[in-house]
Amino acid sequence: MTNRDDIRDRLQTVFRETFDDDAIELSDAMTAEDLDDWDSVSHISLVLAVERAFGVTLNAAEIGSLENVGAMIALLRARKP
Amino acid sequence: MIAALRPEDLEAGASASFEQRIEAADIDAFARLTGDVSPLHMDAAFARSRGFRDRVAHGVLLAGYVSRLFGVHLPGRDCLLQSLTLKWLQPVCAGDRLRFTATVTQVSPPARAMMAEVVVDDSETGVTVARGKVQAGFTGDTA
Numbered sequence: 001m002t003n004r005d006d007i008r009d010r011l012q013t014v015f016r017e018t019f020d021d022d023a024i025e026l027s028d029a030m031t032a033e034d035l036d037d038w039d040s041v042s043h044i045s046l047v048l049a050v051e052r053a054f055g056v057t058l059n060a061a062e063i064g065s066l067e068n069v070g071a072m073i074a075l076l077r078a079r080k081p
Numbered sequence: 082m083i084a085a086l087r088p089e090d091l092e093a094g095a096s097a098s099f100e101q102r103i104e105a106a107d108i109d110a111f112a113r114l115t116g117d118v119s120p121l122h123m124d125a126a127f128a129r130s131r132g133f134r135d136r137v138a139h140g141v142l143l144a145g146y147v148s149r150l151f152g153v154h155l156p157g158r159d160c161l162l163q164s165l166t167l168k169w170l171q172p173v174c175a176g177d178r179l180r181f182t183a184t185v186t187q188v189s190p191p192a193r194a195m196m197a198e199v200v201v202d203d204s205e206t207g208v209t210v211a212r213g214k215v216q217a218g219f220t221g222d223t224a
Contacts, residue, residue, distance in 0.1 A: 062191075
């Protein structure tokens with residue numbers, strides 16, 4: 001399993017727990033428009049959950065760059081080489 | 082006095098608490114305000130017939146005090162509640178004295194948000210009557 005695959009799997013777990021939906025399957029292009037419950041409040045919940053799960057602290061620029069799941073994975077790969 | 086803590090002022094482990102005695106008049110006022118006049122809350126005989134000690138305080142009345150915990154104490158003035166979950170573990174009746182405690186579990190200044198755990202205990206027995214989690218944002222500057 002590549003590092004990218006590992007991060008994707010862990011991120012998928014975070015998504016499933018945050019949105020309480022075990023059926024969520026992540027894709028790089030996935031955005032808030034693809035999940036009904038991905039609103040502004042749950043986006044913050046997601047950011048906090050990612051920080052806890054990956055042991056990182058995201059700065060404002062990084063949070064603002066999270067356009068889709070692919071961007072999240074790329075960021076986490078950069079932070080956790 | 083209302084606190085005015087910013088995300089940068091907080092860290093995991095920070096906490097605040099206060100005590101509140103639940104009066105029958107409070108239950109009455111909440112019933113008038115919300116229209117929830119279930120006899121469980123309004124009729125002592127009915128409540129006892131269902132196995133409770135006395136009229137049961139609305140669970141969401143406790144949530145109102147949780148709102149005070151965050152809106153006045155931690156973080157205070159700039160708090161904007163985003164989500165609240167609360168489990169009511171034990172019934173609360175008129176005359177009970179409760180301690181409401183919030184403890185920060187995570188803060189993200191860049192996200193302008195915090196997470197906290199909430200515990201509501203009976204001050205006399207020490208029994209936890211409610212437990213929950215809060216996610217809160219901050220109003221004010223977004224720099």
